[in-house]
Amino acid sequence: MNTTQDRHRGTRRHVGRTGALAAALGMALLSGCQQVRQSISIGDMSSAYNREIWWMSLWAIALSIIIFVGVSYALFYTVSKFRDDRHGAEPAQFHGNNRLEVALVVVPVIIVFGLSVLAVKSLAVVNNVNAEAPKIDVLGRQFWWNFGYPAATAAAGGVVTNGNEMIMPAAQPVAVTVTSGDVIHGFWAPNVGGQRAAMPAVKKTWMIDSDRPGAYQGNCSQLCGASHANMRYKVVVLEQARYTATLNAMQAYRAPEPAPGSAEARGYALFMQGKPSTGAVACASCHRVQGTTAAGAAGPDLSFFGTRRTLGAGIWEAMTEAHWTDEKAAAELHAWLKHSPVVKPGSLMPRYDGGEYLVQGKSVKGGTLTDTEIDDIAAYLRSLQLPAEADYWKGTPVMGAPTAGGTP
Structure with a gap:
């Protein structure tokens, strides 16, 4: 079982006995949990986007070094040659030296022009959109992501979508169109390409890619509210054949009918129905599950929840073979379903412990479900799995993690 990436690290002090007890309780809950600390890199050369930016940067860096050395040499040469203790006479004036004045204007213009040519060339390359490329629609909301595949129509109706985990083919550019359903977010998975702002009512399309299959870390790069730091996602890059098989399975998927x-x-x-007698609203009012009447759009698509390895937009990760059936993972899933706004500040998911939470600045009282009922919902969510052959996490290496092995 994996947890988040040290969200509470830093110089914050726990003041008083209450803070100390809370810290001790947190450590006790996390004991035995293996953390995945994925590193991210804009210098990942498996992405053509990053390669283009890297080579442009090399030219800019080389030119900057030449300018630095030239200016430094001129400065030290001048200071050394014309020191006051060596020259008591009034320094010579160069007013009207046309050659020098022209040089001081022309050289910076040439430098700026050269850098502009490099930048425009790279922008033309990275912003070129291939109309034939696979397409993925990205929707950012407070504080989660939904990924849609407009060319993949589900047999149960609608297009295939997945919450907080984006799959894409390797060695093939993918056209990503990003937008927002509320405030401005920032879509950025550095290992597979550049970042773009996700803005309401605006759609931006650009190309991302990776030659290397694996799972990469993505983040929201724009301060967007209380849980900005907890708005993460995974980009799972699969070999073409495996990607096609997984997408086909997603299209054919219908939620299993429980016994x-x-x-x-x-x-x-x-x-589907909630519990009206205690004020507990139905999950289906906000979430979609393919093959059922649940078609909510206010929350992430849960059609393949049992296959996913992340919860709450990456606030928890479950990379073990058991994932959500693991004892600690099951406890975390239970806590998330019971009182999501307590676990994740700013979460709009209702509380089911009878407590209050904020919706658009207003306090709202949540409904009530028993622990057994919450566990029943968790059991249903765990049953929402793709066929084993379409499990896109199976054997997929988590890139940037301390260990080089893949997930079970």
Whole structure:
């Protein structure tokens, strides 16, 4: 079981006994949990986008070094040659020296022109959109991501979408169109390409790619609210054949029908209908599950939740073979379903412990579900799995992690 990437590290002090006890409790809860600390790099040469920016940067860096050395030489030469203790006479004036004045204007113009040519060339390359490339639509909201595949129509209706985990083919440019459903967010997975602002009512398309299959870290790069730091996602790059098979399985997917009387069946009923007697709203009012009547758009698509390895837009990660059936993972899933706004500041998901939470600045009282009922919903969510052969995490290496091995 993996947790977040040291969200509480830093110089913050825990003042008083309450803070100390809270810290101790947190450490106890996290003990035994292996963390995945994925490094990210704009210098990842498996991406053509990054290669283009890198070579442009090399020219700019080389030119900067030449300018620095030239200016430094001129400065030290002048200071040394014309020191006051060596020359008592009034220094010579060069007013009207046309040759020098022209040089001081022309040389900077040439430098700026050269850098402009490099920048324009690179911009033309990285902003060129191939109409034949696979397309992925990205929607950013507070504080999660949804990824849609407009060319992939689901057999159950609508297009294929997935929450907080984006799959894409390797060694092939992908056209990503990003927008926002509320405030400005920043879509950035440095290892596969540059960042773009996700703005409401605006759609921006550009190309990203990677020659190396693996799972990469993505982040929101624009301060967007209380859980900006908890708005993460994964980019899972698959070999072409595997990507095609996974996307085909997603298109054909229909949520399994739970066995009568099972925990999954009870969870399905609560997911779809809620519990009006205690004010617990239905999950289906905000979430979509392919092959059911749940078609909500206010929250991430949960169609393949049982296959996913991240929860709450990356606030938790479950990279073990058991993932959400692992004891600690199950406890975290339970806590998330019970009181998401407590776990993740700013989360708009309702509380099911009867507590209050904020929606657009207004305090709202959540409904109530028992722990058993919450576990039933968790059981239903875990049952929402793609076929084993379409598990895009199986054997996929987590790039930038301390260990080089893939996930189980």
